[in-house]
Amino acid sequence: MILVKTIEELGKLLKNYRSAGESIGFVPTMGALHPGHISLVSESRKNEGVTVCSIFVNPTQFNNPADFDKYPVTIEKDINVLEQAGCTVLFVPATAEMYPANDPVLHYDLGFIETILEGKYRPGHFQGVCRIVDKLLNAVKPDTLFLGRKDYQQCMVIHKMIGLQAHQTQLQVCDTVREADGLAMSSRNMRLNKEDRQTALHIIKILRSIQSNLKPGDLSPLKKVAFQHLEENGFKSDYVEIADAVTLEPVTTWDGKQPLVALAAAFLNEVRLIDNLVLTTGQNA
DSSP, rough: EEEOSSSHHHHHHHHHHHHHOOEEEEEEESOOOHHHHHHHHHHHHOOEEEEEEOOOOGGGGOSSSSHHSSSSOOOOHHHHHHHHHHHEEEOOOOHHHHTTTTOOOOOOOGGGGGGGGGHHSTTTTTHHHHHHHHHHHHHHOEEEEEEEESSHHHHHHHHHHHTTTTTTOOEEEEEEBOTSOOOOOGGGGOOOOOOHHTHHHHHHHHHHHHHHHSEEEEEEEEEEEHHHHHHHHHEEEEEEEEETTOOOOSSSSSSSSSSSEEEEEOOOEEEEEEEEEEEOOOOOO
C-alpha cells in the first residue's frame, strides 16, 4: 500500500495506474475504521484494478464543533487494517491541503433532499459533505465510488452532487454491515459504554418492528409507537420516519406498492446514532 499526503502526489501516482489501463475504485472515510469500511474496500478490489481509500475528518460537515473534537482518531490502526485489506493507495491529507487559504466555498443546489431528516437536524451538514466529496472526486477521479447504505440520505445527496458537478464517476451503494446482534457498524459506536452499547440495539429493533407490522393504510401509528419506544428506553430522538425509498418524501398513507425506507436518528447520551431499513422495494421487486 502506498501512502500519499498531497493532491499533487496522488494525481501523479494515479495517472501512472490509468496509463497502465487500470480502473480505479474509491472509498472515502473519516478513519476510525470498522468492518463496514473494509467491506467497501473489498467490494472495490473485486470490481476495480486499483483501490484508493482516503482518511480525512472533514471539519465542514460537523455543525456541532464538540462532535468534531470527539470524533475518534485511530490512524495507525487504520493504516494497518487497510494494508491487510489490500488497499492500493491511502490518501491522508492535512486540513490545509483540502481547504487552502482563500478556498472558494461552493453552494450545491441539493433542493428538497437537503431540507429533511439529517438536513433538518444538521443544518449545513450536507453542504460540507458535498464540498469535501467533490474535492476528493476531483483529486482521485475514480471510475467507481463505493459508499455504505447506512448513510442512506447521504448516498442520495452525493449521487445528486455527482450529477451537478458532472463527475465521470459511478456510485455503487453497498449494504449496511451489522454486528451479529444487528447493530449497524459505525465509528461512533466506539464512544458507547457497555450499557449504552446494548441500549443502542433498540434502534434496529424499532426499524424491524416497523417492517414486520407494515401494511397498506395509515403509517402514523407505526412511527408513533417506534418514536415512543426509543424515548422510553433513554433516547432523545430527532426523527423516526417512513419515506419513499427513491425520493425520501415522507409517506403517511401507503398504497402497498410504493417503495419504502424507515429511518431513525437519536441521541443516546452524547452519541448520535442513525440507521435505516429498506422496507419494500415496490411492486416490481
